[in-house]
Amino acid sequence: MLRVNGLFKSFGGKPALHDVSFEVKRGEIHGLLGHNGAGKSTTLGIILGMVEPDRGRAHIGGVCVQEDHAGALRQVGAIFESPAFYDYLSGWENLRILAGFSGRFDEKAARDVVERVGLTKRIRSKVGSYSHGMRQRLALAQALLPEPQVLLLDEPTDGLDPEGIKWFRDFILGLRRERGMTVLFNSHLLAEVEQMCDRVTILKEGRLIHAGSLEDLRGEAPVYEVSLEPWHEARTFLELNGAQVISPGRIALPPDADPAVIVAALVGCGIRVSAFSPVRRSLEDLYLEISANPTAAATA
Numbered sequence: 001m002l003r004v005n006g007l008f009k010s011f012g013g014k015p016a017l018h019d020v021s022f023e024v025k026r027g028e029i030h031g032l033l034g035h036n037g038a039g040k041s042t043t044l045g046i047i048l049g050m051v052e053p054d055r056g057r058a059h060i061g062g063v064c065v066q067e068d069h070a071g072a073l074r075q076v077g078a079i080f081e082s083p084a085f086y087d088y089l090s091g092w093e094n095l096r097i098l099a100g101f102s103g104r105f106d107e108k109a110a111r112d113v114v115e116r117v118g119l120t121k122r123i124r125s126k127v128g129s130y131s132h133g134m135r136q137r138l139a140l141a142q143a144l145l146p147e148p149q150v151l152l153l154d155e156p157t158d159g160l161d162p163e164g165i166k167w168f169r170d171f172i173l174g175l176r177r178e179r180g181m182t183v184l185f186n187s188h189l190l191a192e193v194e195q196m197c198d199r200v201t202i203l204k205e206g207r208l209i210h211a212g213s214l215e216d217l218r219g220e221a222p223v224y225e226v227s228l229e230p231w232h233e234a235r236t237f238l239e240l241n242g243a244q245v246i247s248p249g250r251i252a253l254p255p256d257a258d259p260a261v262i263v264a265a266l267v268g269c270g271i272r273v274s275a276f277s278p279v280r281r282s283l284e285d286l287y288l289e290i291s292a293n294p295t296a297a298a299t300a
């Protein structure tokens with residue numbers, strides 16, 4: 001549904017993106033992750049045709065954004081950077097004016113979408129009186145008005161309270177369930193991304209370090225939290241037996257290794273084993289591991 005190929009972009013000679021390629025399948029919820037300044041907004045800007053790449057192309061539904069901007073974006077709704085509204089007008093008037101820029105304003109469709117984002121009671125109030133969460137809902141309503149097939153969202157949960165974040169998550173999952181919506185969004189809230197996304201793309205300093213599912217990221221090697229003394233001898237033993245030390249106290253065993261055999265062998269070598277338990281790594285764990293050691297990343 002959405003594909004970027006070999007994106008390069010520099011600002012004032014400073015590289016912001018270096019050979020970034022990934023794709024988002026139809027009906028997928030895809031998270032774009034990375035540290036501050038990693039290049040996420042620049043990537044979204046290029047996909048939306050608002051930033052011109054130095055090299056590379058973005059395609060939406062097979063149409064090239066750089067060659068046919070209007071055609072490619074026909075199926076896209078977006079919230080990019082802070083949505084700008086006329087504060088002295090009502091939410092409804094804002095929708096009417098903003099929808100008018102890109103086509104006809106359909107009152108019935110607008111009422112439905114306002115209902116869907118839960119703004120019906122306040123849609124006639126001035127936007128200046130809206131909370132941050134209400135502005136985000138209005139921005140979502142605006143993005144959904146043209147009935148897009150793809151939603152591109154730049155930090156959609158930024159500044160939302162926990163209730164607002166949960167509402168957003170349920171809303172996006174509902175859009176995918178009921179309409180098969182394809183969604184690409186960037187976020188620093190990894191717990192949210194983990195609960196919502198089928199696949200993630202991770203950027204670091206403008207380079208792609210992972211594109212794939214969380215299972216790809218977890219890899220096949222089971223990870224264990226261990227407490228072993230003396231650690232230096234234990235580490236040497238583990239590495240000689242094919243284990244990878246992720247951090248002191250955290251190791252990955254080869255997929256076919258039997259942990260009971262390893263523990264027995266450690267004890268046999270005189271090592272005190274006070275903990276050796278499997279862990280399921282969260283997206284946050286995986287993100288921090290992969291950011292510290294990008295070469296270990298699997299890319300798809």
Ligand SMILES: Nc1ncnc2c1ncn2[C@@H]1O[C@H](COP(=O)(O)OP(=O)(O)OP(=O)(O)O)[C@@H](O)[C@H]1O
Pocket residue numbers: 011012015016034035036037038039040041042043
């Ligand atoms: N218009 C611009 N002019 C100059 N430099 C820019 C511009 N836009 C982005 N950059 C630079 O490009 C790099 C990538 O920025 P970008 O905003 O894409 O990162 P990001 O991953 O979205 O960061 P954040 O999480 O902080 O929003 C940064 O070094 C940033 O300073």
